[in-house]
Amino acid sequence: MSDRSVFVTGGNRGIGLAIARAFAEQGDRVAVSHRDGPAPEGVLGVRCDVTDAASLDAAFAEIERAHGPVDVLVANAGITHDKLAVQMTDQDFTVPLDTNLVGTFRVARRAVPGMLANRWGRMVFVSSVMGTLGSPGQANYAASKSGLIGLARSLAHELGGRGITVNVVAPGFISTDMSAGVSDRRREELISMTALRRAGTPEEVASVVRFLAGEEASYVTGGLIPVGGGLGMGS
DSSP: OSSSEEEETTSSSHHHHHHHHHHHTTTOOEEEEEESSSTTTTTTTOOOOOTTTHHHHHHHHHHHHHHOOOEEEEEEEOOOOOOOOOGHHHHHHHHHHHIIIIIHHHHHHHHHHHOOOOOTTEEEEOTTTTTHHTTTEEEEEEEOHHHHHHHHHHHHHHHHTTTTEEEEEEEBBBTTTTGSSSOOHHHHHHHHSSSTTSOHHHHHHHHHHHHHHHHTTTTTOOOOOETTTTTTTOO
16 A cells, blocks of 8 residues: 555644654655645645645646645644634634635545545545534634535445545644644643643554555445544544
């Protein structure tokens, strides 16, 4: 199962970078999208904005020339724009949805033709436990992340007959640059709500994503897999 064409959106840092490295370490041909900064060493970096269909087409064309059609898609690109709902404008609400949810749909739609032709494919969408748990000031983010579950399960029904699986991982409180901006009070609150009483690592998320993209998970589709140390369990 090595030497596949893998595309990780938002793969130049944090969870996305750990996922890209996990696939590269096992011999896959890995491409990552990034909007700014350099691409990580050892992978193909493509400039790409998931809110722009033309940008996505150009990125896929570059990947397909270098690595062939995408076999494994990991939709990880995401943003936050926190604000209490009473203060949130329509634009404040819709901008994260356009990246996190609609952007994932655009990427998946572009990957489908190659997977259909090969009658094999793996899609993994990176959500968040906040998508089911909810969080103050994150109505937009939580809505975008919960929407990935319905999107994945609909695609799982549509594509399963062609050997394509679609699953969702929902990380909890993970030590990344994004979580570093959380206040000490909120950090303590989240840790106290986590059964394992610690933050997770990007590598722990990456190992679950890599499992879902392998043959060991060939009968897993439409799944929502929490990687949160027990944060929000049962929600």
